[in-house]
Amino acid sequence: MNFHQLYIDGAWVPAGGTADLPVTDSFSEAVFAHYRAASPADVDAAVRAAQRAFDGWSATPLAQRIDAVRRVAGALQERSGAIGAVISREVGMPAKLAARIQVAAPIAAWTMYADLAADVEWLRRVGHSLVQQLPVGVVGCITPWNYPLHQITGKVAPALLAGCTVVLKPSELAPSSAFLLAEAIDQAGLPPGVFNLVHGTGPEVGEALVRHPGIDMVSFTGSTAAGRRIAAQAGSDVKRVSLELGGKSAALLLPGADLAAAVKATLAGCFLNAGQTCSATTRLLVPRADMPAVTELLRTGLAAWRMGDPADAATRLGPLISKAQQRKVLSLIEAAVAEGAEALTPQAAPPPTGFFVPPTVLLGVTPGMAIAREEVFGPVLAVIGYDGVDEAVAIANGTDYGLAGSVWAATARQALAVARRLRTGQLDINGAPFNPAAPFGGFKRSGLGRENGRYGIEEFIEPMAIQLPADYFDAPEEYHA
Structure with missing residues (x-):
């Protein structure tokens, strides 16, 4: 053409x-x-x-x-x-x-x-x-x-x-x-x-x-x-x-939340379009007591994200837009590991052609790391532990961005009480679907x-x-x- x-x-x-x-x-x-x-x-x-x-x-x-x-x-x-x-x-x-x-x-x-x-x-x-x-x-x-x-x-x-x-x-x-x-x-x-x-x-x-x-x-x-x-x-x-x-949106898990549902939805929100989404949930905030269970759910969930030809109906994760974007994302992952994060990826290798970055979960991320603050625009999820709700809210609000996010709790009422403390343009409560008639935009940068x-x-x-x-x-x- x-x-x-x-x-x-x-x-x-x-x-x-x-x-x-x-x-x-x-x-x-x-x-x-x-x-x-x-x-x-x-x-x-x-x-x-x-x-x-x-x-x-x-x-x-x-x-x-x-x-x-x-x-x-x-x-x-x-x-x-x-x-x-x-x-x-x-x-x-x-x-x-x-x-x-x-x-x-x-x-x-x-x-x-x-x-x-x-x-x-x-x-x-x-x-x-x-x-x-x-x-x-x-x-x-x-x-x-x-x-x-x-x-x-x-x-x-x-x-x-x-x-x-x-x-x-x-x-x-x-x-x-x-x-x-x-x-x-x-x-x-x-x-x-x-x-x-x-x-x-x-x-x-x-x-x-x-x-x-x-x-x-x-x-x-x-x-x-x-x-x-x-x-x-x-x-x-x-x-x-x-x-x-841009965005650096957080998925905030509160004590008592449905961990399996939250992890599945967060991975989907992070990896959709190979992470090339401004509102992607690229930070997962987890109570430290729930971190072992969440880690196992993440390991299992990664296996479902099959890389491959976008024309193949079995493919869930396609390539990135360009070689330059691929290099940028891989370099951010390498920098995070150098700062002390642990990278989880599927065992399957990416296809021989295509600008692929394997779906990646980074454990042990702290709020001050670059990967917790910078927009990646690739399939990379940063997992951050917290000890109390006030700390979690501070971490969620502690970036230059405020575009989107999600809150997970035992009840929607509990989630809403915390959601109202977050400085972001739109929030999903317990997996509520996107609404195209609702306003979309962000706070801060x-x-x-x-x-x-x-x-x-x-x-x-x-x-x-x-x-x-x-x-x-x-x-x-x-x-x-």
């Missing part, structure tokens, strides 16, 4: 950049696609197209914007097989999981956002004022590689429903689903300029998008380091920013703002207060007009 075109102003146009960037199969390690990067002139053309389209799209009745988003969902469904295949090759997630998590869930989210848009309080009375919610303007969306369509959906769908126009720059490591989304949007018949797609790397194309004076808001998901740089660049022009960044559900739409609107004369609300209808 060769993606040498960009989608700008409702048309496919040749990319004007000089870089020809490869897309690598994370299992075979072979290049299976190329795409051409955008030039600065391409970025400028995309932003200007979004600016021209903004007045018309923002004035389009909400019901029509909702219908348009539903049409996009339908066009994506027609491409679901192709989307799942390329994401599995790029990212390495096993195909059966990719079909459900990387494809079906984001397509359903397009419909969910359309359903929820009418629930937003677009206009309300506050005393003698009307408060109207207006779209923020032209949004630059920069998305990561780990859940490519999901992260794009969490920005583009609510922004369009809010009445914003969009310029999207997807990850250079996993760009294929964005190309297929642009095809779906073209098929859905959105007005020219409402959605625009540019390809390229962050330092070149991403930064050109952030710095462009025509961008009113930047919505970014990625590393904390990149998020800080984007925030600084956007701040120089006082642009609005939404940042969904995990970011700014919230995505998902109605909260995701509200990220892209601004309130305008209109003060009215005292007799306005008692006036005849013709005066209201």
